[in-house]
Amino acid sequence: MFGILRTLWLTFLHLGHRRVTVGYPETRPALPPRYRGRIILSRDPDGLERCVACNLCAVACPVDCISLQKAEQDGRWYPDYFRINFSRCIFCGFCEEACPTYAIQLTPDFEMSEYVRPNLVYEKEDLLISGTGKYPDYSFYRVSGVKIPGKDKGEAEREQPPVDLHSLLP
Amino acid sequence: MTPPPLLVIATTLVVLLGLATMLTWAERRLLGLWQDRYGPNRVGPGGLFQAVADGIKILFKQDWIPPFADRPVFVLAPAIGMMTVLLAFGVIPVTALWSIAGDLNIGLLFVFATMGLGVYSVVLAGWASNSKYALLGGMRAAAQMMSYEVFMGLSTLGVVMTAGSFGLRDIVQAQAGLWFVIPQCLGCVVFLLAGIAETHRLPFDLPEGENELGAGFHTEYSGMKFGMFFLSEYAGIVLVSALVTTLYLGGWQGPVLPPALWFAAKTGALVCLFILLRAALPRPRYDQLMALGWKVLLPLSLLNIVATGAVLLLRAPG
């Protein structure tokens, strides 16, 4: 009984409290860098696409709103197209967690309303940014074993030079 | 001088419906205030026209009746709800002279009678919807409103005994010296709680119970028919507040200010209390609600009658 009255009183006192919410869009909230907003595709430190079209983001997506097709050039995989249907996206961030190359990242931008639904379908050109996003140093191909232009076999991190098959030395 | 009856009727209707409409906005603003947020503040100054915007929206919604519903009853139910609340206002004395029905000597009984009819609205809505959630909501409403009707009536007996009349104007005038809220504090609390239950407002809104019943008895309603339920709920809040004012807070009586203003101020404060309850309290379980009614409120109101009777007998001359 007393508890109920106390609750009423304490709630009543909130009359004079500061508001937690802000009057968006006049006042803009400060969003942390790890806020889960608009999805982007980043580039590696060399300025090349980080996405290797492994499809893990697509399979992790609970609303199936990511679709892509793998293409290949000189050993590098990249997405031929990369499409996110933001009219379906729930901004759960699973894609970012699944990404083995830090390519797909969620950003603190959430202002993406559109009057026409097809405008919410983002293609690779709309998603790809020119920077590295949250992870400035990582480059997948520096650790992976595949050969790409500028990195021959055995030149990745912790790799020996390729084996000479004609040698029988131990 | 008694104002002409048509003017009284028209004014009451306009003010009441206007008030109920604005209350939908005021409630959300107040809730926002108490919950440290803004509430609707975009339409018009301070969001004042939000109610108008909502009204327009709800009027333009498709007037849809589910194919599985019992059409006539489905349409009738919200109208009954609105009607009973408006009827009850007929006997509320805003001032000594301002009352639609004039000084009806069975005013309080008339109020109970009309409010008692209100249960039909909810039960019929639940039944006519022909869906399980609506039916469950309707059954809950029936049991809840029937039960609390009892304590509501019993709790006011103290007031009636003291004032010696069922006429609401007489009751107000009997409070000239001391508002009944002091001697009848027990009855006042019981009446207030019963009033909340009767209007199925939070925390006693189990007939709607969103998290378990969808939207309870009005699950299948939309458009203006839903709007009628919505408005009658807010009119109900005003009615109960006005009744508490009349029965326990001395009605229009008060110093300096004109009587109508006193009545409005007291009623308004009670309306705010209703909203505060919604802002602060969670909903009890249904069995807790019934237990509170029959195990606490019933004995209390009986105790109140006995005590009042005893005091009156002791005080009685000769």
Next chain:
Amino acid sequence: MATIHIDGRPCPARPGENLLQACLEAGADLPYFCWHPELGSVGACRQCAVRQYSGPDDRTGRIVMACMTPATDGAILSIDDAEAREFRASVVEWLMTNHPHDCPVCAEGGECHLQDMTVMTGHAVRRYRFTKRTHRNQDLGPFVNHEMNRCIACYRCVRFYRDYAGGEDLAAFATHNDVYFGRHADGALENGFSGNLVEICPTGVFTDKPFSAVYSRKWDLRGAPSVCTHCAVGCNTIVNARQDSTRRVLNRYHDAVNRYFLCDRGRFGHGFTAAPSRLRAPLARIDGRPTPVPVQDALRRFQMMAQDGPVVGIGSSRASLESNFALRALAGPARFSTGMAEPEHGLARLVADLLRASPARNPTLHDMESADAVLILGENVTVTAPRAGLALRQAVRQAAFDIADAARIPRWMDAAVRTLGAEACSPLFVATPGPTDLDPIARATYRAAPDDIARLGFAIAHGIDPTAPDVPDLPEDAARLAADIAATLRAAARPLIVAGTQYGTAALPQAAAAIAAALAAHNSAAALSLILPDCDSMGLALMDGLSLDAVRALARDGGIGTLVVMENDLTRRLDPAALDALLAAVPHLVVIDHTATPLSARADLVLPSASFAECGGTLVSTEGRAQRFLQVLFPDPPLQAGWRWARDLAQAADPGTAPVWQDLDDIVAAIAAEIPSLAPIGRAAPDAAYRLDGARLRSEPPRISGRTAVRANISVRDRPPPAAPDTPLAPTMEGAYGPAIPGALVPYYQAPGWNSVQSLNRFQQEIGGPMRGGDAGVRLLDGARQDETPRPRSAYATAIPAPFVPRAGEILLLPEPRLFGTEELSTLSPPIAARVEAAALRIADDGGATPTIALRLNGQRVVLPVIRDPALPPGIALCPPHMALRAFAAPAWAIVQPHGDDTP
């Protein structure tokens, strides 16, 4: 049945199998790498370690390799044992030390046996902090990608490629952990089964190169059971598709047919479904030019044509039974042609009759593997029926198995059995005009013209059964060989005779049937296998109809108003003059085909039909097995199955009497009702009403991705799944799936914890045995024989051909198909096209030195490069059909022209 105890649980086991097999059959999760159900055990990877106890009182036990330990009754073992677990985890950790961080860019990812096994053993954290060994890759041709860094040295690839498939250009190089699997130098893998490396390799060293260009993860691929259309063997396949295109073909296990392997033509030949030459809209000839027209317009045009005289239908041995039957219904049985010219037409019927009448067994491919003496009579099996060739290669191992059995070594003990039987080969005799891939393992080869080979065959039959007609004037060496072969076959427990129609002569299948009949007289296990050229040749032989020559005669008499050709490029069947004469005599030509052909370019009306991936249907393999292929793609109209076009044409021509089949089951029922020899085809696969656990089967994995984005660039609206009236497979991920799925309806293989093709183990009743849900297909040629026991001894054919006599100035051109390049549809597939070599003529060494030779055949002059082969008999030339001479498919005498003589 023995009982073994796995972690205290009694499980049935077959005596003689190994513990790994027994564990897998019991449903236990035991990781392995080097063992393969078809390749046996070598104990190389040390991954399947379990603890075995010698008895109930043994508390210590010992760690053994399950794949190298025979399952004995009462064996007690523990998979869950702590030490065994640690052992397996350590093994995976060692295997992974050099494995690169490649999974995101590895085409095996998501269906990788190594991934599954790593998860299964619980190895999650890499502790190895030192450098990794790396390898350079090789270009292995258009079929297979090579990424040696990923190798875990299980040796499966070379065991399959060298030991099983007889390839020689893939080997293990270098030593210790530098071991390298590849060729001596860059270059295409020569063996015709190299594509199986993709499924054999437990990780991503060998991956599917054409698939890599249109890559999707396994979980994103819709699958449907299909049947290979590139030869008559009828290998079961799974076709994978995504986003309206076929992506790859995988093996679908069939206990009796292809089992674990496919040939490269079947695996990589599906590319024609996406070829630019695909027809996508009806084309009508307007002002002399083919112009796209609406369907209604096209049907109306046909309605007009049909008023100009009788409609004659030409079916096709590459179209489904349903399409052929619908065309037969449109034209009427008397005006329906099989689409085969003589001699192919007559040979197909002959083969069907011989197989039905022969007292010998008609073996499945799996039966052929266990034959202990094989005679190949005038057929280059590894080319005309490649998978059958692979089965025959296994038959040679029967002698080794006998030695192993005598030495009490289990047959799955692969290295031991192969070492023990290295010198022992069961007899395989190859009698063909030219060299074949099986020659190196043959006990004897016989190079002669087809007629002489047939004579050898008849002589063998006579040698086995003297009541068979004798062959006069047989040369001495041939007679000696015939006697030798006859004695060997007679001594064999399970002799097998293989022949075919490749050389266009009836004498070869007749001779083979004579030998088989002679053998069957005293050996009921004797088997006869006859090979037809196309995927539905046998179906057409059973359906019957006119030959193309009869159609030509009909046309000459003005008996044809409209010619409707179903999926048949007549330019490959009739030489230009004959075709011109036929088309000139026919007022209207309608072509129904999925691919534009030289014939469709001449048609008045072209209707686009669905390829094998886009519709369902039934094919009858050369073994007489009717098998159903199901739809994996759902193309937008107007593309539809050939039989639906024939039905629509029939309705346009005469709405009153036309058939009203709605779905595949309707027409299958109609075929079964009308053609007695095809009556059982309804049982080839469950019909569209089939339900597993009350639901349709799903054709997409439950974790398929991108549903709401894949078409979002076209429309963001959700599209309802396509209607699929012809198949019990729902075109979505919704539906039932499980190990009890019928073999005819497997859309993909996956089991909890097993995402690679190795999950197949879970779907079999026993490892290498039939599918739990039943095997696919129904055999059509057995029925007649079962009612007549004992089997009647068929009368021996008496038409023994005369000895082949070379002609002066002329040479007998014999069709010598190739694995890549002579089959019509696979050649349209880019990876196959990349392997096609230019046409060349193989002739006997004539002492000449010119690099080319000029021939004249049916008025056509052609100059071909020549290969001189001293082993070839004089007077004949082996020429790839359909290449230099498009219509060349049957033996023909060609005039050899001196160079420089350009007179026509």
